[in-house]
Amino acid sequence: MNILVYLEAIDGKLKKTAFEAITAAHALAQQLSGSVVGIAIGSVDTSPAGLYGLTSCLSAQHPLLDKKSTSAYAETLAQAAQAEQAHIVLLPASATGKEIAARLAIKLQAGLAADTIAHEVVDGKLIVTRPVYAGKARLKITITTAQKVITIRPNVFTAKKVDSPVECTIRTFSPSLTEAHVKAVVTSVSRNTGKLDVAEADIIVSGGRGLKGPENFYLVENLASTLGGAVGASRAVVDAGWRPHSEQVGQTGKTVSPSLYVAAGISGAIQHLAGMSSSKVIVAINKDKDAPIFQIADYGIVGDVFDVLPKLNEHIKRAVGK
Amino acid sequence: MNILVGLSHVPDTTTKIVIGADGKSIDNKGVKYIMNPYDEFALEEALRLREKHGGTVTAVTVGGDTAKEVLRTALALQVDKAILIKGNSTDSFVVAQNLAALAKELRPDVLLFGRQSIDFDSFQIAPMVAELLDMPSVTITSKLEINGSTVTAERDIEGGKETLVTSLPVVISAQKGLNEPRYPKLPDIMKAKSKPIEERSALEVQARTEVVALELPPAKAKGKILGDSDNDIAELVRLLHEEAKVI
Ligand SMILES: Cc1cc2nc3c(=O)[nH]c(=O)nc-3n(C[C@H](O)[C@H](O)[C@H](O)COP(=O)(O)OP(=O)(O)OC[C@H]3O[C@@H](n4cnc5c(N)ncnc54)[C@H](O)[C@@H]3O)c2cc1C
Ligand SMILES: Nc1ncnc2c1ncn2[C@@H]1O[C@H](COP(=O)(O)O)[C@@H](O)[C@H]1O
Numbered sequence: 001m002n003i004l005v006y007l008e009a010i011d012g013k014l015k016k017t018a019f020e021a022i023t024a025a026h027a028l029a030q031q032l033s034g035s036v037v038g039i040a041i042g043s044v045d046t047s048p049a050g051l052y053g054l055t056s057c058l059s060a061q062h063p064l065l066d067k068k069s070t071s072a073y074a075e076t077l078a079q080a081a082q083a084e085q086a087h088i089v090l091l092p093a094s095a096t097g098k099e100i101a102a103r104l105a106i107k108l109q110a111g112l113a114a115d116t117i118a119h120e121v122v123d124g125k126l127i128v129t130r131p132v133y134a135g136k137a138r139l140k141i142t143i144t145t146a147q148k149v150i151t152i153r154p155n156v157f158t159a160k161k162v163d164s165p166v167e168c169t170i171r172t173f174s175p176s177l178t179e180a181h182v183k184a185v186v187t188s189v190s191r192n193t194g195k196l197d198v199a200e201a202d203i204i205v206s207g208g209r210g211l212k213g214p215e216n217f218y219l220v221e222n223l224a225s226t227l228g229g230a231v232g233a234s235r236a237v238v239d240a241g242w243r244p245h246s247e248q249v250g251q252t253g254k255t256v257s258p259s260l261y262v263a264a265g266i267s268g269a270i271q272h273l274a275g276m277s278s279s280k281v282i283v284a285i286n287k288d289k290d291a292p293i294f295q296i297a298d299y300g301i302v303g304d305v306f307d308v309l310p311k312l313n314e315h316i317k318r319a320v321g322k
Numbered sequence: 323m324n325i326l327v328g329l330s331h332v333p334d335t336t337t338k339i340v341i342g343a344d345g346k347s348i349d350n351k352g353v354k355y356i357m358n359p360y361d362e363f364a365l366e367e368a369l370r371l372r373e374k375h376g377g378t379v380t381a382v383t384v385g386g387d388t389a390k391e392v393l394r395t396a397l398a399l400q401v402d403k404a405i406l407i408k409g410n411s412t413d414s415f416v417v418a419q420n421l422a423a424l425a426k427e428l429r430p431d432v433l434l435f436g437r438q439s440i441d442f443d444s445f446q447i448a449p450m451v452a453e454l455l456d457m458p459s460v461t462i463t464s465k466l467e468i469n470g471s472t473v474t475a476e477r478d479i480e481g482g483k484e485t486l487v488t489s490l491p492v493v494i495s496a497q498k499g500l501n502e503p504r505y506p507k508l509p510d511i512m513k514a515k516s517k518p519i520e521e522r523s524a525l526e527v528q529a530r531t532e533v534v535a536l537e538l539p540p541a542k543a544k545g546k547i548l549g550d551s552d553n554d555i556a557e558l559v560r561l562l563h564e565e566a567k568v569i
Contacts, residue, residue, distance in 0.1 A: 069452075070459075103452070110530070111334070140537065183452075199481070269333065283562070289547070293544065296542055300546070300547040302549060316559055
């Protein structure tokens with residue numbers, strides 16, 4: 001079984017999702033006794049992929065790939081999958097990855113398993129697990145077509161560096177593309193300046209209505225900054241205009257699974273849990289000991305955020321020596 | 323401008339999930355179904371596009387008889403036509419094929435969907451339909467502008483927003499923030515009860531995935547709940563450092 005891995009990049013640099021996909025692909029390849037090939041689109045520095053054990057990499061080059069369009073990217077991956085005789089194409093379930101994957105599946109006439117969190121081979125059959133009903137259940141499915149497209153949920157397959165880094169051999173791949181493959185084109189990107197996005201952060205400190213007003217969010221920001229994490233928010237505070245929608249975690253916000261999620265003054269409504277219940281470690285700070293957030297918390301502090309957050313910040317600063 | 327909007331019928335967000343007897347789907351007893359929350363934004367955008375550019379809005383659902391409910395809501399909000407494609411498959415490819423086949427017949431200028439349906443959270447329908455129709459698509463759209471045949475859209479990505487430019491016909495999936503959905507008025511809800519819903523049978527399409535099992539997530543061990551004294555907070559930091567090893 002050959003696996004083709006899409007190496008997502010930004011500004012010519014591989015993203016964390018690329019390393020996670022490499023790690024997930026190696027684990028799959030081991031179970032299915034196959035090989036792994038990466039593919040990056042445009043000019044991307046793929047050398048860090050060797051740190052994660054990737055030995056072979058395609059660099060897709062075509063003037064029409066200078067513009068970012070998921071339709072042309074999908075066509076490129078489809079051609080590469082055929083050229084490499086890939087049985088499985090693995091992509092991150094990022095905003096762009098999901099769109100490419102759906103188009104790619106149609107092109108390859110392949111079944112698609114989106115947003116997976118586990119892959120296992122049982123009696124030679126690949127069974128993948130994906131969270132459904134906002135994380136309240138897990139669906140195990142098989143893909144019935146010979147070729148398969150799989151996207152993996154960010155932050156779930158922890159990227160693992162190998163003991164001895166390898167060199168990732170690069171081969172140029174030239175897809176045949178026409179203007180017709182370039183459909184919707186990205187003309188500009190605006191980044192939330194200088195801020196780490198909740199969807200990508202490994203540590204998130206989120207604040208809810210318990211913070212009482214936007215002016216108190218500095219308490220959440222300070223702790224996030226000490227931990228090197230991102231600031232998140234409940235819908236209640238986003239709807240109240242205290243925080244931007246880009247920070248909202250939950251069913252109608254972002255789905256996150258960081259290593260550490262701190263919920264401060266958040267009740268833990270089911271729609272909030274939908275976005276963060278797969279976090280590895282959850283810490284809740286709430287003055288109501290019966291708040292539902294405590295039911296999924298690994299650690300909890302029953303107390304007032306105005307008192308606890310500054311103290312916690314100080315203790316952590318001391319502990320991590322900052 | 324003719325618009326086709328896809329609506330899905332999903333369990334209410336607060337539904338407690340109980341696994342059904344088949345071990346592959348949920349037990350439907352007592353489950354309240356609603357219009358997929360993201361589809362409210364898609365439907366609202368369809369109505370606004372019609373207000374601005376004229377034309378018609380057709381709402382479509384692939385599902386069983388109970389899914390008519392969402393079409394009634396759409397009719398109460400004054401869509402021109404409602405179509406139920408009768409089929410029970412939960413395979414995204416099957417649903418996408420059915421929607422694409424209808425689109426080939428109706429030739430809409432804009433196809434609107436929700437970002438994802440909150441039951442299977444798969445986020446596949448919009449780009450799949452677009453690919454089947456060889457059309458451009460913009461997913462997770464938080465801003466949409468159509469000028470002549472030029473489409474400018476903004477979409478949410480990790481850490482920011484992208485602006486995209488393309489042209490009609492186009493497939494759009496709606497994100498929260500695209501608009502503020504209106505709600506149907508009571509007299510319109512009453513009137514919608516007697517409006518026709520066109521029923522069709524689904525195309526026979528081979529599914530590409532198969533459900534092996536639906537399970538509840540593993541139960542979480544009870545957490546350690548501490549007080550708010552200085553000692554408790556020091557203990558929390560120690561646990562995070564030594565036990566959980568996350569800081
Ligand atoms: C379709 C739908 C989609 C939704 N999507 C989302 C979503 O994506 N994300 C989301 O978050 N919500 C979502 N919601 C809303 C959700 O149901 C809740 O209303 C929301 O999460 C509540 O936010 P909150 O916890 O900040 O506020 P509250 O529920 O008001 O909770 C505030 C908490 O703070 C505690 N508190 C108060 N003062 C203090 C203090 N001084 N110190 C410590 N604790 C204190 C209280 O005990 C309480 O538990 C959705 C709802 C619906 C219907
Ligand atoms: N059975 C269905 N009938 C009509 N539209 C659907 C159906 N399922 C999904 N959709 C549309 O596709 C969007 C994305 O769904 P999904 O890809 O399943 O997460 C939804 O928000 C709906 O707009």
